[in-house]
Amino acid sequence: EPEVTQTPSHQVTQMGQEVILHCVPISNHLYFYWYRQILGQKVEFLVSFYNNEISEKSEIFDDQFSVERPDGSNFTLKIRSTKLEDSAMYFCASTRDRGKETQYFGPGTRLLVL
């Protein structure tokens, strides 16, 4: 069964450094998402992406964040200058189409900012 993959599984970085989290969505999916979960808190939506542009973003997704689909398979989340409060589990998800579609999630990247 096809699945969403994410790399790395864990990332430790220093405050102020840039990080790029990588996702490979399911191959025939067209809509992509990033969510995050701070330890002990809810899974929160960050951004959705379709047709090479952002469809929707939350208030969390400020200028420090950006997303890109650099090729036909990868979907990346970049944090330009990490802060301590960016420490979280980051999940990528994808769906095939609009409407009644299930979002399929990757295993997540645990980011720790020191």
Next chain:
Amino acid sequence: AQSVTQPDIHITVSEGASLELRCNYSYGATPYLFWYVQSPGQGLQLLLKYFSGDTLVQGIKGFEAEFKRSQSSFNLRKPSVHWSDAAEYFCAVGARSGNTPLVFGKGTRLSVIA
């Protein structure tokens, strides 16, 4: 604003016992409803979903959930829990229009004892 409440942070049940995990939502209209499970080190796996029709939905691994509009609830049940069911369970809601992000509850951690 949309919200999902999972009132139980942690539940412990004996193997073979029945299970019910509670989920209540606040939404402007009838949403799409989902239960996801997360095993340690794994991504979010879809257990089941409700879009329309029969309010009792069956999912994988012997789970079921019942949508009760009058109570704004979508509780997850399993008649006999197995040790492998120990995991974190998340209830989520999504809008019926377009491909909107999911709103998650905080999750319920299930422990299974012999």
